[in-house]
Amino acid sequence: MSEHFLEPSSEILETRSKWRYRGALRPAFAIEPGPGQESVWDYPRPPRIDVEHRRIQVLCNQGVIAETMAALRVCETASPPTFYVPPDDVDTGFLHSTSIVTRCEWKGLAEVFDAAGIERAAWSYTSTFPEAAALADYFAFYPGKVACFVGGERAQPQPGGYYGGWVTGEIVGPFKGESEESAAW
DSSP states (O other), rough: OEEEOOOOHHHHHHHHHHHOOOSSSOOOOOOOOOOTTTEGGSOSSSOOEEEESEEEEEEEEEEEEEEEEEEEEEEEETEEEEEOOGGGGGGGGGEEEEEEEEETTEEEEEEEEEEEEEEEEEEEEEEOOOGGGGGGOOOEOOOTTEEEEETTTTOOOOOSSSSOOEEEEEEOOOOTTGGGGGGOO
16 A cells, blocks of 8 residues: 655645635535535535445446445545545456556545556556545546446546546536636636
8 A cells, every 4th residue: 555645835735725615615606406416515625535335336348447335435626526446446457557647736646547448547546645545546437438337327427528526416516627617616
């Protein structure tokens, strides 16, 4: 398991400070959730990490890439939840490391993976900020690239192509990535 923790630099702290909404007050433009739904505008920043007990599956034409009943569900303001699968529940034979590393101002540095020949379909945090340590070495997948399921429901990709949120019927937005203006949310 990765044990390399990052300390937030002044640049990271500045980036974090630019978030206008942090889950304390739902903005007027947010969709009102119905019964059994959640608004992404009620999720906090920094993100909340919950244990998810529903079956999480990630599939491709060649088979099951990942399946677990012990995923971590990351909920952060303006984004649909992203599900992180424990490494023991991922068939890493499907994964091939790329030279790409991404950075999240809340979670840390992630290594990007191709999955079953699909470019940039997964990622895993190799170095985290202390508050995101639970995510270290877990794998997340883009539902726009591979088939991702939450409790049997197929997740749709978060709009915009960059973010990895899983949109299901229980989640309402609007979502970060839907428009250029959403970058200022």
